[in-house]
Structure formats: C-alpha cells, structure tokens
Amino acid sequence: MQPIHLENVKKNYQLDKVQVSALKGINLTIEAGEFTVIAGPSGSGKTTILNLIGCVDTASEGKVVVGGKETGGLTEKQLTDLRLHTIGFIFQSFNLIPVLNVFDNVEFPLLLQNKLSPQDRRDRVAKFIDRVGLTQYAHHRPSELSGGQRQRVAIARALVTKPQIVLADEPTANLDSVTGQTIIDLMKEINAAENTTFLFSTHDHSIMNQARRIVRLQDGRIQDKA
Amino acid sequence: MNVYFLIAYRNILQRRVRSLMLAAAIVAVSVIFSLLLALLQGVQDTMVGNGTALMTGHVNIAGFYKISQSSANPQVTKYPPLLEYAKEKIPEAAVIVDRVKAYGKVISEVDSTMIPMWGVNMDQEANVLGRLELEASAESNSPGDLKKLGESGTIALFAVHAKKLKVGVGDMVTVSVPTYRNMNNTKDVKVVAILKDVGMMSQFNAYLNANDVRALYQSKPDSTGQIMIYLKKLADVPAVEARIRKDLSDKGYVLMDKDANPFWMKFDRVAGESWTGQKLDITTWEDETSFLKWVVSLLSVLTFILTIVLSIIIVMGLINALWMSVKERTTEIGTLRAIGMQKSKVLWMFMLESLILSISSTAAGLILVGIMSQALNAAAIPIESDAFKMFLMTNNLSFHFGVAPALTTFFSLVTFFTLGSLIPAFQAAKLSPIVAINQS
Structure with a gap:
C-alpha cells in the first residue's frame, strides 16, 4: 500500500481580498519505506504539502490519501485519529511539552492511543529513548536539554507509536550543522531498521544530498521528482 | 499519575505568582461565603433553641375554644386526656x-406594655424555660429566681420589658387581661426573675404562674393553652405531627386546617368563622416561629448576593488567567492536537487546571473557616448594637459551621469556577493545530 498519494492537489489561501495559490496541482506518490526530502525555496509550498499530508489542513481541490484513507471526506475527529495512529510529527522548533520530562513527553502519544498495557508502554518508551541515546536524560525536562537532545526527544516521540509515516518540517533548521547531521543519520538509521516512511522538508543542500529521493518544488508546482 | 493531571498541576506551579493570587482570591470567597452560611446557621439554630424554649414545642396540641361565633379563645378545654395521649402514644x-x-x-x-404571656407550671419547665439566662436589671442587682414562678402572684419578664416598665426583681406590677366576655380582669404580681433578652423574641413573651392565668380568665383547671411536645430528634417532627392529626381525628376531636402561623395571627380568622365550641390546632415549631422567617430569608438573600458578586469577580480573574495560559501555550496546544489529542481532551486539560485550583483553594478556605468558627465562638464576641441583637436574635455572634454548609460552599464554588473555566477551555479546544503550530 502506498502510504501517501496526492492527486491534482491545489491549495488556495485568502489573504484579505487576494487569493493566493500555495499549491497548483500536485501529483505525488510516496511508497512505503521511502526517505524523501521535499526541497524548495521559502514560499514554494513545502510546508503546505506537509500540512496536507499531516492532516492538519485540507486541500482546496484534489485528492489526498494518507495511510490508505482519503482525508477530504473525514471528520475532524477522524482526522485526529488518523494523525494519532498513522503519522509521527517532528517539528522545526521541537515542540515538546515543557512541563513534562523526556520520558513523559515520549510516552504521551501512547497514552493518547491507549492501546498498550502500562508495562508494555513503559518498555516501549524506554526502548525508544535508548534508541535516540537519551536514557540518562529520561527524567530531565526539555529546558534542561540542548537543541540536538530536544530534537532527539521529538524523534522518539514521533516514532514511539510505530507510525507508517514520519513528517518532519525542517527538522535541522534550528540546529548546528554537526548536530543536524547526527539527527539526519539517526532518522536514516531508523528508516532502514523499521521501514518507516520519512518525508521531510528542507532547503539545506547538505541534507538534500543524503536523501534517497528529492521532490523539488517551485511556486507551488513540482519541478523534479528525482 | 494521570498525565493530564500532571500537566495541569505542573502548569499551575509554573505560573506560580498568577496561580497563588487566584488561589488566595478563591480562598477569600470560600471563607466569606462559609462564614456567612455559618452565621446564618447560627441564627437559625438560635431561633430554634430560643423559639422552642420561649413559645413552642417541636409539635403542639393547641386550639381555639369559641363560646360565641365572634369569639376566639386560644384554649384547649378538657386537656388531661390529651396530655395522657401525648405521654403514652408519642415515644x-x-x-x-x-x-x-x-x-x-x-x-x-x-x-405599661401589651405582651403575649404564658402561664407555666414550673414542675415541668426545668429543661425548657430553665434553659434561659437571667440578668440583673438596673433597678435591682439580683436577677431573681425563675423557680419562684411556681408560687402564685409572680411574673418573669424579659429585660426589654423590665427596662421599659422600670422594674426589677421584687417590684410589683399589675397584669390586666381582657376576658372572653369583654371584661378586664387584673391581678397584682411580683417580679421574681428578669430574663436576658434573646433578640426579637423577647418582645413577645412573659411568664406567669399557670393557675394565675386560669384565674384571670376564670377558666377551669382542666383547660390549658397548648400541650408542647419536645422530641428527641427534630427530624421526627413531620411524622409525629401527621400521627397526632390522624389519632386525634380518629378519637373524634375536630381539627383546624393546617395554617403555618403562630396562634396570635389566627385570632381574626377564627373569630370570623361561624363554628362554636372546641377545635384543636396541631402546629409545629416552624409554624409558631414563622413570623421570624423573614430574618433568615433576608440573611440568605444577602449571603447569596454577596457570594454571587464575589464569585463573578473571581471567575473573571480565573477566565483571564486561563486565557493568558491558552495564549502562552498556543503552540503546545497545536502540537498536542497535531500528534492526535482530541478537542475534548484539550478541553479537559484546561478544565483540570481550574478544578485543581478551585478544589484545593476552596478546601483550604473551608479548613480555615472551621478553625475561625471555633475561635470566634470561643471568643463569644458580644453584639453591641441593640438593633443587631434584635435582628440576629442573639447576644453573641455565633457561628455554626457544619457539614451541610461546608458541602454547599464546596460544591457551589467548585461548580461555579469550573463552569467559568469552560469559556477559555473551549477556546483552547477550538484552536486549529495548523494555526497553533504556525505561531511557534
């Protein structure tokens, strides 16, 4: 099954009295286990595509299929459930819950899913915290961690539910180049080991070079799907 | 620990100053509301205590005897069988x-002064009239001895009447009563005791020897005013009242329709009715003190208005604080929504903050009031103003803080504050994840 499929997708925004077309007919299919980068300059539509695939926004026209479900016909509640069970998010600014420690932050999506027993849940959280190399920081709050460590927590939180898709919006933008590279290496390693589909946006060329597939966007249109 | 509780609790701690100010305000409202309820309960209890000592049993077998259509004598004739019935059939x-x-x-x-009076038999009154306090008057250093009412030719007055009449213990006064045949009979009696005032009720009572009253009205020894029955438990009043009504009706006594007023408010009605002879009137302490209900009602209304005004102010503060919290945590809410938290959970998360604050602060306020009530009652703060003494029907401020007012305060305030928090909580839940995340 193709986890992501976009067919003639358009997205328009209304800015005062002016209509702005952010996406102008996007056709894109991403296969399971792909490690794909969406690249392009600012305003090219990278974040809009991620928002549509992430089910936090809806298309003005066209078909968006995520995890086998067409998102256009889903209710708000169903979209939320789809996000919870199918997608993991990694944000540019990490977006951790500041009052929870590392363990609680990673555990949170599992608590929302409420599928595992408490012991299984704790084991799963411990495993993913270990996977991102933060076991000794499990009881630290985000404010006590460096930027790179925080993004590792975000990666563990995104992966702990074993989602089909991980979406990352410029995950290295707020990190120095060495830390950014470590984060990309970690994501590639998990992609290879778990066969999770990774889709992330960036305009950092050094990171683009490491992707298996690059989708280049320009003015809301796909230029190249190499 | 539940993660929602953890988030709410830690967010409260994180915004320490704001939370402390809100908590202090909630404690203050809780204290004011509870103290007013405790004072109200104190007045009610005092009213029951004084009312039942002064003018009514918990349940009364009273009635009117009419020798002509236009007369209305608050009298029960041939009462000994009724007294026997009460002693035997009301365990x-x-x-x-x-x-x-x-x-x-x-x-x-x-x-001179017009007063409703009671003829009492002191052999029976040790636990009833005997509960009242005596006080020395300006005219005499001695407060007297209530037991002397057992002797013929005696009277016990409340201080308010003694002051007006300028009499003290040992002084003589004349009692003049209009008889049922529109004559005035008089008797000179000696003041044997001055009773300490108990607010408004003092205005409506004085005590004579029962046989002197019968003599004044030229009544037979087997007539009385009312049989006053004091129950072990106040909760039994409705059942006992209903049973007496049924039993006496079955025995052939004619009963008056239920009228929740004291006997002296029924004169005109009874005098206007066409029957003659004896009718019994079964009343309760609530009926006989109903003319004082307005005091409790007024205090209740004042308490309610004050609490509502204060609560609205606090709710506005709470809404404002939560609103600021929503603004500060917009990105966090967006993130939570993006990773799969339903709107209802966001709503619950914010309401939980308000619940934690209001439950803990109201509980703290109630504990404080419990301690304050004990301290204030121990201090027995005297009421200086005569007007307040009359209004509150007591000489000292008395706070009765029980489980019922505590629960009323707790649940009403927590509910009110939680409902107030719904507005910002709904705002938070309505936030679209994309808008919220884009603010980061």
Whole structure:
C-alpha cells in the first residue's frame, strides 16, 4: 500500500481580498519505506504539502490519501485519529511539552492511543529513548536539554507509536550543522531498521544530498521528482 | 499519575505568582461565603433553641375554644386526656409540658406594655424555660429566681420589658387581661426573675404562674393553652405531627386546617368563622416561629448576593488567567492536537487546571473557616448594637459551621469556577493545530 498519494492537489489561501495559490496541482506518490526530502525555496509550498499530508489542513481541490484513507471526506475527529495512529510529527522548533520530562513527553502519544498495557508502554518508551541515546536524560525536562537532545526527544516521540509515516518540517533548521547531521543519520538509521516512511522538508543542500529521493518544488508546482 | 493531571498541576506551579493570587482570591470567597452560611446557621439554630424554649414545642396540641361565633379563645378545654395521649402514644417525645396562653397589659408605676404571656407550671419547665439566662436589671442587682414562678402572684419578664416598665426583681406590677366576655380582669404580681433578652423574641413573651392565668380568665383547671411536645430528634417532627392529626381525628376531636402561623395571627380568622365550641390546632415549631422567617430569608438573600458578586469577580480573574495560559501555550496546544489529542481532551486539560485550583483553594478556605468558627465562638464576641441583637436574635455572634454548609460552599464554588473555566477551555479546544503550530 502506498502510504501517501496526492492527486491534482491545489491549495488556495485568502489573504484579505487576494487569493493566493500555495499549491497548483500536485501529483505525488510516496511508497512505503521511502526517505524523501521535499526541497524548495521559502514560499514554494513545502510546508503546505506537509500540512496536507499531516492532516492538519485540507486541500482546496484534489485528492489526498494518507495511510490508505482519503482525508477530504473525514471528520475532524477522524482526522485526529488518523494523525494519532498513522503519522509521527517532528517539528522545526521541537515542540515538546515543557512541563513534562523526556520520558513523559515520549510516552504521551501512547497514552493518547491507549492501546498498550502500562508495562508494555513503559518498555516501549524506554526502548525508544535508548534508541535516540537519551536514557540518562529520561527524567530531565526539555529546558534542561540542548537543541540536538530536544530534537532527539521529538524523534522518539514521533516514532514511539510505530507510525507508517514520519513528517518532519525542517527538522535541522534550528540546529548546528554537526548536530543536524547526527539527527539526519539517526532518522536514516531508523528508516532502514523499521521501514518507516520519512518525508521531510528542507532547503539545506547538505541534507538534500543524503536523501534517497528529492521532490523539488517551485511556486507551488513540482519541478523534479528525482 | 494521570498525565493530564500532571500537566495541569505542573502548569499551575509554573505560573506560580498568577496561580497563588487566584488561589488566595478563591480562598477569600470560600471563607466569606462559609462564614456567612455559618452565621446564618447560627441564627437559625438560635431561633430554634430560643423559639422552642420561649413559645413552642417541636409539635403542639393547641386550639381555639369559641363560646360565641365572634369569639376566639386560644384554649384547649378538657386537656388531661390529651396530655395522657401525648405521654403514652408519642415515644419520640423527650419532654411534654402544657402552658396557658394569655394576652394583656403589664402595668408598672411608670409605664405599661401589651405582651403575649404564658402561664407555666414550673414542675415541668426545668429543661425548657430553665434553659434561659437571667440578668440583673438596673433597678435591682439580683436577677431573681425563675423557680419562684411556681408560687402564685409572680411574673418573669424579659429585660426589654423590665427596662421599659422600670422594674426589677421584687417590684410589683399589675397584669390586666381582657376576658372572653369583654371584661378586664387584673391581678397584682411580683417580679421574681428578669430574663436576658434573646433578640426579637423577647418582645413577645412573659411568664406567669399557670393557675394565675386560669384565674384571670376564670377558666377551669382542666383547660390549658397548648400541650408542647419536645422530641428527641427534630427530624421526627413531620411524622409525629401527621400521627397526632390522624389519632386525634380518629378519637373524634375536630381539627383546624393546617395554617403555618403562630396562634396570635389566627385570632381574626377564627373569630370570623361561624363554628362554636372546641377545635384543636396541631402546629409545629416552624409554624409558631414563622413570623421570624423573614430574618433568615433576608440573611440568605444577602449571603447569596454577596457570594454571587464575589464569585463573578473571581471567575473573571480565573477566565483571564486561563486565557493568558491558552495564549502562552498556543503552540503546545497545536502540537498536542497535531500528534492526535482530541478537542475534548484539550478541553479537559484546561478544565483540570481550574478544578485543581478551585478544589484545593476552596478546601483550604473551608479548613480555615472551621478553625475561625471555633475561635470566634470561643471568643463569644458580644453584639453591641441593640438593633443587631434584635435582628440576629442573639447576644453573641455565633457561628455554626457544619457539614451541610461546608458541602454547599464546596460544591457551589467548585461548580461555579469550573463552569467559568469552560469559556477559555473551549477556546483552547477550538484552536486549529495548523494555526497553533504556525505561531511557534
């Protein structure tokens, strides 16, 4: 099954009295286990595509299929459930819950899913915290961690539910180049080991070079799907 | 620990100053509301205590005897069988007394006053009238001895009347009562005790020897004013009242329709009715003190208005604080929504903050009031103003803080504050994840 499929997708925004077309007919299919980068300059539509695939926004026209479900016909509640069970998010600014420690932050999506027993849940959280190399920081709050460590927590939180898709919006933008590279290496390693589909946006060329597939966007249109 | 509780609790701690200010305000409202309720309960309890000592049993077998269509004598004739019935058939009773009713003028050398009076038999009154406190008057250093009411030719007055009549213990006054045949009979009696005032009720009571009252009205020894039945438990009043009504009706007595007023408010009605002879009137302490209900009602309304005004102010503060919290945590809410938190959970998360604050602060306020009530009652703060003494029916401020007012305060305030928090909580839940995340 193709986890992501976009067919003639358009997205328009209304800015005062002016209509702005952010996406102008996007056709894109991403296969399971792909490690794909969406690249392009600012305003090219990278974040809009991620928002549509992430089910936090809806298309003005066209078909968006995520995890086998067409998102256009889903209710708000169903979209939320789809996000919870199918997608993991990694944000540019990490977006951790500041009052929870590392363990609680990673555990949170599992608590929302409420599928595992408490012991299984704790084991799963411990495993993913270990996977991102933060076991000794499990009881630290985000404010006590460096930027790179925080993004590792975000990666563990995104992966702990074993989602089909991980979406990352410029995950290295707020990190120095060495830390950014470590984060990309970690994501590639998990992609290879778990066969999770990774889709992330960036305009950092050094990171683009490491992707298996690059989708280049320009003015809301796909230029190249190499 | 539940993660929602953890988030709410830690967010409260994180915004320490704001949370402390809100908590202090909630504690203050809780204290004010509870203290007013405790004062209200104190007044109610005092009213029951004084009312039942002064003028009514918990349940009364009273009535009117009419020798002509236009007369209305608050009298029960041939009462001994009724007294026997009460003693034998009401096991819930703790004390049973009978008193003769009178209404007339008490005249001293300098003044006179009209007072409803009671003819009492002191052999029965140790636990009833005996509960009242005595006080020395300006005219005499001695407060007297209530037991001397057992002797013929005696009277016990409340301080308010003694002051007006300028009499003290040992002084003579004349009691003049209009009889049922529109004549005035008089008797000179000696003041044997001055009773300490108990607010408004003092205005409506004075005590004579029962046989003196019968003599004044030329009544037979087997007539009385009412049989007053004091129960072990106040909760039994409705059942006992209903049983007495049924039993006496079955025995052939004619009963008056239920009228929740004191006997002296029924004169006109009874005098206007066409029947003659004896009718019994079964009343309760609530009926006989109903003319004082407005005091409790007024206090209740004042308490309610004050609490509502204060609560609205606090709710506005709470809404504002939560609103600021929503603004500060917009990105966090967006993130939570993006990773799969339903709107209802966001709503719950914010309401939980308000619940934690209001539950803990209201509980702290209630504990504080419990301690304050004990301290204030121990201090027995005297009420200086005569007007307040009359209004509150007591000489000292008395706070009765029980489980019922505590629960009322707790649940009403927590509910009110939680409902107030719904507005910002709904705002938070309505936030679109994309808008919220884009603010980061």
